[in-house]
Amino acid sequence: MKPTDIQPNATPEYTHWLQEIKAKIKQAQVRAALAASRELILFYWDLGKSISKTLQENTWGNKVIDQLSKDLASEFPAIKGFSRRNLYYVKKFYEFFSSFSDSEVIVPRDGAQLENDIEPQPKEQMAPLIINLIGSHLPWSHIKIILDKVKDHRETLFYIHETIENGWSRDTLALQIKSNLYSRQGMAITNFKTTLPEPQSDLAQQSMKDPYCFDFLTLTTPYNERDIENQLISHITKFLLELGKGFAFVGRQYHLEVGESDYYLDLLFYHIKLKCYVVVELKNTKFIPEYAGKLNFYLSAVDSLLKSEADNPTIGILLCRDKNKIETEFALRDINKPMGVSEFTLTETLPENLKGSLPTIEEIESDLQGLEPESE
Numbered sequence: 001m002k003p004t005d006i007q008p009n010a011t012p013e014y015t016h017w018l019q020e021i022k023a024k025i026k027q028a029q030v031r032a033a034l035a036a037s038r039e040l041i042l043f044y045w046d047l048g049k050s051i052s053k054t055l056q057e058n059t060w061g062n063k064v065i066d067q068l069s070k071d072l073a074s075e076f077p078a079i080k081g082f083s084r085r086n087l088y089y090v091k092k093f094y095e096f097f098s099s100f101s102d103s104e105v106i107v108p109r110d111g112a113q114l115e116n117d118i119e120p121q122p123k124e125q126m127a128p129l130i131i132n133l134i135g136s137h138l139p140w141s142h143i144k145i146i147l148d149k150v151k152d153h154r155e156t157l158f159y160i161h162e163t164i165e166n167g168w169s170r171d172t173l174a175l176q177i178k179s180n181l182y183s184r185q186g187m188a189i190t191n192f193k194t195t196l197p198e199p200q201s202d203l204a205q206q207s208m209k210d211p212y213c214f215d216f217l218t219l220t221t222p223y224n225e226r227d228i229e230n231q232l233i234s235h236i237t238k239f240l241l242e243l244g245k246g247f248a249f250v251g252r253q254y255h256l257e258v259g260e261s262d263y264y265l266d267l268l269f270y271h272i273k274l275k276c277y278v279v280v281e282l283k284n285t286k287f288i289p290e291y292a293g294k295l296n297f298y299l300s301a302v303d304s305l306l307k308s309e310a311d312n313p314t315i316g317i318l319l320c321r322d323k324n325k326i327e328t329e330f331a332l333r334d335i336n337k338p339m340g341v342s343e344f345t346l347t348e349t350l351p352e353n354l355k356g357s358l359p360t361i362e363e364i365e366s367d368l369q370g371l372e373p374e375s376e
Contacts (some may be wrong), residue, residue: 035255040081041135041143045127048094051087053298065091092147102129102154111325121351130157137164145174155182166245179242184209188317189325190340191332196313202273204315204338207244210345212319214242225282228346229253229266232282246273265298276312277302279317287341299337313337319344 023026073081188208267280316339
C-alpha cells in the first residue's frame with residue numbers, strides 16, 4: 001500500500017499525535033487567557049488610580065464618572081468594561097488594595113511560591129505585590145465579589161489564597177464567603193496537637209471547620225442520622241466542597257469486622273494531602289463524651305484493618321448538632337487517636353401536616369391591615 005493510500009486518522013500514532021497537539025493548543029489558550037486577564041487587572045489598577053486621584057484633586061464630584069463612562073464607551077464601543085458601574089468598581093479596586101502593604105504576601109499551604117509567577121514590570125508601571133499576585137491568578141469577576149463582600153485585610157487574603165489554591169469558580173467563592181468560611185476554617189475542637197506530629201497536626205487542624213454548613217440539605221422534621229447521611233451522599237459534590245480540598249469519598253456504612261462482631265462506619269474518606277483515612281460520624285444530637293470513645297474504637301479498627309505502612313494515622317471527625325466547649329475538650333484530652341468535634345447546620349422544613357395549621361403570608365398581611373388605625 002502506498003503511503004498516500006493510508007488514512008491517517010485510522011492509525012493510533014496519528015490519534016496520539018493529534019491529542020498532543022490539542023493539549024498544547026489548550027495550554028496555550030489558558031496561558032493567553034491568563035496573560036490577558038493579568039493585563040486587564042493591571043490596566044484597571046492604573047485606571048482606578050487615575051480616577052481616584054483626579055477626583056481628589058478636583059471638585060468635579062462623582063458625576064464625572066458618568067461622563068467618563070459615556071466618553072470611553074463612545075470612543076471604544078467594542079471594549080467592554082467602561083460602564084458606570086464597572087468604573088466605580090475600578091475606583092474601589094484601587095482604593096481598597098492600595099491600603100495593603102507588600103509585607104502581606106500570599107503563600108499557598110502546599111509551599112508553592114506565587115511570587116515566582118510575577119512577571120517583571122517597567123518601573124513606571126509598578127503595582128503593589130498583591131496586585132501582581134491576584135492579577136496572575138484571579139479574574140476580574142472574582143475580584144468584584146471580594147470588593148462587594150469582604151472588608152478586612154486578613155479575610156481578603158484568606159479568600160484570595162483559598163481561591164488560588166482550590167481553583168474556585170466565581171459562584172463557589174461567593175458561596176464560601178456567604179457561609180463565612182474565614183471564621184469557620186480550622187476552628188474545630190481537636191486533640192491533633194497531642195496525637196499527631198508537626199506539620200501533620202497543623203494541616204489536619206486547618207482541614208477542619210466549625211460549624212460545617214450543610215445548607216444544601218433540606219430535611220423535614222423529624223429526621224435521624226441516617227436521613228442526614230442519605231442526603232449528604234445524594235449531594236456528594238456539594239458535601240465534598242464543604243469538607244474541603246483533599247477529601248476523596250470511600251464509602252458509607254463502611255463494614256468492618258472486629259473479632260466476630262460487625263461494625264459500620266457512617267462515612268469513610270481518604271484525605272489525599274494528609275495521606276490518611278478519615279472517619280466521619282454523624283450525631284443528630286448534642287455531643288456527649290461517649291461518642292469520642294466509640295469513634296476512638298473505630299479509628300483503631302481502621303488503622304489495623306485498612307491503613308497501610310505508607311498511610312498516616314487515621315483521623316476522626318465527629319459531627320454533632322451542638323457541643324459544650326469545656327466538656328468536649330475534657331472528652332478528647334486523654335484520647336490517643338486523632339479526632340475533632342464540630343457542629344453542623346442544615347435547613348429544616350415543617351412537616352406537611354403542620355404547614356396547614358400556620359397562617360399564610362396573605363393572612364398575616366390581612367391581620368396587620370386590620371390593626372392599622374382608622375384615618376379621621
